[in-house]
Amino acid sequence: MTGAMTTxxxxxxxxxxxxxxxxxxxxxxxxxxxxxxxxxPAGTPVVGLTWPERWSWDNYQQAWSxxxxxxxxxxxxxxAVGVVPACLVLxxxxxxxxxxxxxxxxNAVAAFFIAGLTIPVExxxxxxxxxxxxxxxxxxxxxxxxxxIALFMPFSVFWMRTHFQSTPQSLVEAARIDGASSATIxxxxxLPLARPSLxxxxxxxxxxxxxxxxxxxxxxxxxxxxxxxxxLGFFVGQNTTDIPTLAAGTIIVMLPILILFVVFQRSFIAxxxxxxxxx
Amino acid sequence: xPSRPPVRPPGTRGRGAWxxxxxxxxxxxxxxxxxxxxxxxxxxxxLFEWDGVTLGEWVGLGNYQEILQDxxxxxxxxxxxxxxxxxxxxxxxLGLAMTGxxxxxxxxxxxxxxxxxxxxxxxxxxxxxxxxxxxxxxDGLVNQAFRTVGLDGVTRAxxxxxxxxxxxxxxxxxxxxxxxxxxxxxxxVQKVDPSLYEAARLDGAGPxxxxxxxxxxxxxxxxxxxxxxxxxxxxxxxxxxxxTTNGGPGEQTTxxxxxxxxxxxxEGKVGLAAAxxxxxxxxxxxxxxxxxxLSRTET
Numbered sequence: 001m002t003g004a005m006t007t008x009x010x011x012x013x014x015x016x017x018x019x020x021x022x023x024x025x026x027x028x029x030x031x032x033x034x035x036x037x038x039x040x041p042a043g044t045p046v047v048g049l050t051w052p053e054r055w056s057w058d059n060y061q062q063a064w065s066x067x068x069x070x071x072x073x074x075x076x077x078x079x080a081v082g083v084v085p086a087c088l089v090l091x092x093x094x095x096x097x098x099x100x101x102x103x104x105x106x107n108a109v110a111a112f113f114i115a116g117l118t119i120p121v122e123x124x125x126x127x128x129x130x131x132x133x134x135x136x137x138x139x140x141x142x143x144x145x146x147x148x149i150a151l152f153m154p155f156s157v158f159w160m161r162t163h164f165q166s167t168p169q170s171l172v173e174a175a176r177i178d179g180a181s182s183a184t185i186x187x188x189x190x191l192p193l194a195r196p197s198l199x200x201x202x203x204x205x206x207x208x209x210x211x212x213x214x215x216x217x218x219x220x221x222x223x224x225x226x227x228x229x230x231x232l233g234f235f236v237g238q239n240t241t242d243i244p245t246l247a248a249g250t251i252i253v254m255l256p257i258l259i260l261f262v263v264f265q266r267s268f269i270a271x272x273x274x275x276x277x278x279x
Numbered sequence: 280x281p282s283r284p285p286v287r288p289p290g291t292r293g294r295g296a297w298x299x300x301x302x303x304x305x306x307x308x309x310x311x312x313x314x315x316x317x318x319x320x321x322x323x324x325x326l327f328e329w330d331g332v333t334l335g336e337w338v339g340l341g342n343y344q345e346i347l348q349d350x351x352x353x354x355x356x357x358x359x360x361x362x363x364x365x366x367x368x369x370x371x372x373l374g375l376a377m378t379g380x381x382x383x384x385x386x387x388x389x390x391x392x393x394x395x396x397x398x399x400x401x402x403x404x405x406x407x408x409x410x411x412x413x414x415x416x417x418d419g420l421v422n423q424a425f426r427t428v429g430l431d432g433v434t435r436a437x438x439x440x441x442x443x444x445x446x447x448x449x450x451x452x453x454x455x456x457x458x459x460x461x462x463x464x465x466x467x468v469q470k471v472d473p474s475l476y477e478a479a480r481l482d483g484a485g486p487x488x489x490x491x492x493x494x495x496x497x498x499x500x501x502x503x504x505x506x507x508x509x510x511x512x513x514x515x516x517x518x519x520x521x522x523t524t525n526g527g528p529g530e531q532t533t534x535x536x537x538x539x540x541x542x543x544x545x546e547g548k549v550g551l552a553a554a555x556x557x558x559x560x561x562x563x564x565x566x567x568x569x570x571x572x573l574s575r576t577e578t
Contacts, residue, residue: 015380016377016380016381017381019376019377019380020377020381020392023373023377023396023457023458023461024391024392024395024396026454027395027396027398027399027454027458028395029420030410030411030414030420030454031398031410033410033413033414033419033420034410034413037413045418046418047418047423048414048418048419048420048421048422048423048424049420049423089305090305090306090309091306093302093303093305093306094302094303094305094306094307096302097299097300097301097302097303098303101296101299102296103296103297103299103300103303104296104297106299109303109307113306113307113310116310116314116315118511118560118563118564118567119314119318119560120511120514120515120536120559120560120563121515121517122515122517122535122536122539122540122556122559122560123317123318123321123556123557123559123560124314124317124318124321124556125317125539125540125543125556126321126324126539126543126549126552126553126556127317127320127321127323127324127553128313128317129543129544130331130549131317131320146309146312146313147313147314149309149313150309150310150312150313150314151313151314153306153309153310153314154310154314156306157306157310182298182299182302186302207401210403211402211403211404211405213403213404213405213517213518213521214517214518214521214536214540217521217540218540218544228403229403229404229405229406229518230405232403232405232406232409232522233405233408233409233518233521233522236409236412236522243413246409246413247413250406250409250410253403253405253406254402254403254406257401257402257403258401258402260401261394261397261398261401265394265397268397268401269393269394269397269462272397272400272401272459273462273463273466276459276463276504276505276508277463277500277501277504
């Protein structure tokens, strides 16, 4: 490394960092602009990037209670709480079997799951509306939860299968010789070791569920039951002029996922990059 | 995918081998019921003319014919392909350029950059769209910046401008995806043995030469992934378009996803919407397949 340092020119290094910093600023500025708009006193005309004369948190109060963002957040959480555990359990079970057992046709089944990685919501949303309406599952969180589980299943199964394939086969063999059943092997031996993988998967699934828009827009037409992104999208259409409240609402919708990202950034980034690479 | 020979372990487990499918079944059922079957149902619906209420009428491939002939529908596919330039080509070019500049060095302080560059990946695209709608507005940051440097004549409502709207939407995609591409490439380049760079320098290779002959060949996998992810994001860009322009002005920024939604749920053309969804799905599948094929045969 030191050799490379001496032969490389310093200017290249600094121009690299300079550009990185410019790009980082380009990422931050939109957030900053929304944030500053959200703390302007209500009723003041807001322009671009303006430092507020007086900091006002009233817009958050306004967005939270009057504009109904507290309900939107609650609905999003209900859905995420339904989706994340179910995804983890189903994916752990399927990934375990597909990753450690020699199932007849197992590879074909795994490929069948992986093929689903390319299904866009657009492709399934039209018949889903009519089918689920027939079952009374439109305007219902259960309907959204079931479809989201199905949508995230290809990645989840794939992720857990990859994890279980990488755990040493000898662990499984040893437990089997001790007479452990396949369920015991999963619960006692493999799952404790899978916690980091499950954790990353849980974060990714939560994020996808939180951010899901089109599906909710179609399946939940009752606006009083909207989730955070759907509510925000709807709110934009209704209130184009009240920038401070809109900005506060935008921040509120971003905040939960932002907090998770700050706390678990290592898992998140590793998951996003590895997930992309493996997928 | 590594294919394992279907060798059965000796002894007892013949028919018992099937028992493992008990574990796969729940995931399989949910996946098939709520993703695979709906996808097939879409294909089936695409063969009918149906308003969603009365009885549908079988039209065979008529809806697909309409997609080829209708200028709005064709326009939406064209727009999606234009968006690929901004969602895919530009971020990848930027990411490669940055990687070229930074590949050779230990990178102290990358943690903070990594956090910032991945940030647009985790927040809802709807919130991204709302944010940019504000930035592009009359009193938004973009116009403010132009006014500050005295270019008042350039200012406009960007998302309402016939010539600028599609580019403006595209640049939102560039903003979202550039960081991801950069991080993918920079993490990929860590696999490169530093001595290769040293050797290249000793051979008198300049930065460009070094990039082409050392860095780039090691990034083939990452490049394929970046192309796949960004292209899919461009073709299925419903969220951003819906909240920024909703397809306007006119049909300047209409994308297939938007039309699927509009045709099925406000215009009562369910069959046509389904056909467009199938076209979109096939387009995505073809591109993903093509990218993976190319990246594999070249290795």
